[in-house]
Amino acid sequence: MGALGGAPMAANPMAGLGGLGGLGGMGGMGMGGMGVAPAKYPPFVAYEKPGLRVTFDVSVDPSDNKSCFVDCSYVNTGGDQITGFLFEVAVPKYITLNLNPASGTTLEPMGMLPVTQRLRLTNSLKGDKPILMKCRIAYNQRGMPVQEMVNVGNFPAGL
Secondary structure, X not given: OOOOOOXXXXXXXXXXXXXXXXXXXXXXOOOOOOOOOOOEOOOEEEEEEXXXXXXXXXXXXXXXXXXXXXXXXXXXXXXXOEEEEEEEEEOOXXXXXXXXXXXXXXXXXXXXXXXXXXXXXXXXXXXXXXXXEEEEEEEEEOOEEEEEEEEEOOOOOOO
């Protein structure tokens, strides 16, 4: 079972969290075949602490109004390199999560090269229940392991 009561999502061999799978990267997800521009929302900061900022850029899937794409950007705002970066997510059982691999696991200092990831969320109870995510962020900085747990529920209204 997922951490929020859902079924396990796509497995990440490094996850070890029973139901949490790593998010996915930017490549490989099509935008539907209809040539319709997806509805876009302003990007928002999903998590921030000194040295790390996670931003979500959300757009509606034009082929399915219950689905959205979330383009994640992970930026190292500090002066020390971040290595072994891993972002994992669990969602409630009414949400389906599709993952792509991240573009990398190293975040260079001062935002020089963000790591990106794309996921697709399908909310089967759109209009009745909001999109919610429980995230685990793990990485190494200055030789020390860091792990954070965060709930994200500040998605734009209407998703």
